[in-house]
Amino acid sequence: MSLEEYERDMTRCSRCSYCKFVPHVKWKNWDTAAVCPSISRYHFHSWAAGGKMITGLALLRGRIDYSDTLLDIVYQCCMDGACDVSCKNQRDLEPLEMMLALRAKLVEDGQLHPAHMVAIDGLKKEDNMLQQKKSDRGRWAEGLDVKDLTKEKADVLYHAGCRLSFDEELWDISRGAIAVMKKAGVDVGIMGKDEVCCGGRAYEMGYQGELTKYAEHNLDVWKNAGVKTVVTSCAEGYQAFKVLYDKIGKKPPVKILHITEFIEQLIEEGTLKLENEVPMTVTYHDPCHLGRLAEPWIHWEGVEKKVMGQMIVHDPPKTYRRGANGVYDAPRNILQSIPGVKLVEMDRIREYAWCCGAGGGVIDAYPDFAQWTANERLKEAEGTGAEAIVSACSWCERNFLDTVKENGNSIQVLDIIQLVQKALV
Numbered sequence: 358m359s360l361e362e363y364e365r366d367m368t369r370c371s372r373c374s375y376c377k378f379v380p381h382v383k384w385k386n387w388d389t390a391a392v393c394p395s396i397s398r399y400h401f402h403s404w405a406a407g408g409k410m411i412t413g414l415a416l417l418r419g420r421i422d423y424s425d426t427l428l429d430i431v432y433q434c435c436m437d438g439a440c441d442v443s444c445k446n447q448r449d450l451e452p453l454e455m456m457l458a459l460r461a462k463l464v465e466d467g468q469l470h471p472a473h474m475v476a477i478d479g480l481k482k483e484d485n486m487l488q489q490k491k492s493d494r495g496r497w498a499e500g501l502d503v504k505d506l507t508k509e510k511a512d513v514l515y516h517a518g519c520r521l522s523f524d525e526e527l528w529d530i531s532r533g534a535i536a537v538m539k540k541a542g543v544d545v546g547i548m549g550k551d552e553v554c555c556g557g558r559a560y561e562m563g564y565q566g567e568l569t570k571y572a573e574h575n576l577d578v579w580k581n582a583g584v585k586t587v588v589t590s591c592a593e594g595y596q597a598f599k600v601l602y603d604k605i606g607k608k609p610p611v612k613i614l615h616i617t618e619f620i621e622q623l624i625e626e627g628t629l630k631l632e633n634e635v636p637m638t639v640t641y642h643d644p645c646h647l648g649r650l651a652e653p654w655i656h657w658e659g660v661e662k663k664v665m666g667q668m669i670v671h672d673p674p675k676t677y678r679r680g681a682n683g684v685y686d687a688p689r690n691i692l693q694s695i696p697g698v699k700l701v702e703m704d705r706i707r708e709y710a711w712c713c714g715a716g717g718g719v720i721d722a723y724p725d726f727a728q729w730t731a732n733e734r735l736k737e738a739e740g741t742g743a744e745a746i747v748s749a750c751s752w753c754e755r756n757f758l759d760t761v762k763e764n765g766n767s768i769q770v771l772d773i774i775q776l777v778q779k780a781l782v
């Protein structure tokens with residue numbers, strides 16, 4: 358939708374500032390009451406979702422011009438949607454959708470962030486978000502006994518994603534996912550060097566056409582490969598395939614599962630047995646793209662009506678995505694199935710989880726802000742007494758690992774698959 362279509366939301370923003378916080382009734386501690394990295398770091402209302410509502414409206418009505426500050430306000434934002442959940446649960450507005458439309462307008466008007474341009478140029482040339490050669494995309498799987506779906510058939514397609522295809526320090530995660538599936542007897546294959554990006558990160562940066570392009574490509578590839586299920590370890594890819602493709606009218610005709618959902622299913626069926634003792638206290642970080650942003654898309658068509666000259670109602674009634682229906686239980690159920698693992702929770706979890714800082718192109722454009730945000734989360738994790746922060750998203754893990762290296766935090770950073778592998782006999 359265009360920015361014009363959010364004019365009503367922008368005018369209805371009441372400047373209440375709920376979007377800066379976890380709802381008051383859920384507060385556990387003043388230090389963990391905040392939910393928006395952008396306002397918490399930059400301390401000026403324009404950086405909050407409500408401030409971006411005002412900025413978007415002023416831009417739309419021609420009251421302000423583009424400036425470097427305006428670009429910082431828009432791009433110094435993780436697009437993690439915590440503000441959106443807080444606002445919707447109290448005011449029923451959709452600031453995240455407005456911010457996506459605002460970024461798309463900036464891109465359309467040529468107001469680009471240089472780091473995003475580098476990422477998008479790389480994407481257009483090499484089909485990945487890491488500016489790597491597409492011919493190297495399958496290297497992560499060298500030596501693995503896994504089917505090549507460009508030549509043979511399999512029931513399940515494993516999509517590694519850009520980060521797990523090229524970030525060698527994280528290859529244990531994609532290789533581990535294949536090993537776990539093979540151990541459970543899953544008929545799995547990969548596209549290797551022919552795998553391409555999901556288009557989701559480009560969409561969040563404001564380059565919405567890239568999502569359509571990659572959605573059409575991926576849907577064709579899956580159809581030709583004859584797969585029924587696509588499994589991915591990339592939370593961003595999962596959200597793009599399951600939610601964004603549906604949002605733009607390209608709902609995949611195959612089952613989309615995150616690796617945590619698939620493993621939970623294998624454990625329940627009894628095909629995967631986690632029997633080794635892993636004596637460890639861990640805390641779990643909900644990735645935004647697996648949690649609140651992964652809630653299924655709800656299509657709505659209707660009109661807004663004013664009742665008694667004041668109240669806005671939707672006809673037919675509109676159902677909002679309020680963040681509670683993301684993937685929260687599968688990773689926790691897996692952790693609790695591992696003998697010896699003790700799960701301790703942070704204050705901000707599930708739909709109110711604090712972002713890792715890597716989303717929305719922030720890790721590309723403002724690495725210091727990305728690491729500041731990650732460090733806030735690592736401090737929260739350390740406060741639980743856990744030895745490790747476990748997650749299920751390679752972008753979160755990359756940002757946490759870089760931050761630990763920079764700041765010397767004491768906590769380990771692990772992907773859930775690494776614990777699952779330790780528990781396998």
Ligand code: SF4
Nearest residue numbers: 370373374376407444
């Ligand atoms: S965006 Fe929503 S929560 Fe934030 S100030 Fe506006 S109405 Fe309040």
Ligand code: SF4
Nearest residue numbers: 393434436437438440
């Ligand atoms: S998306 Fe995240 S960083 Fe951006 S305004 Fe919302 S809560 Fe703040």
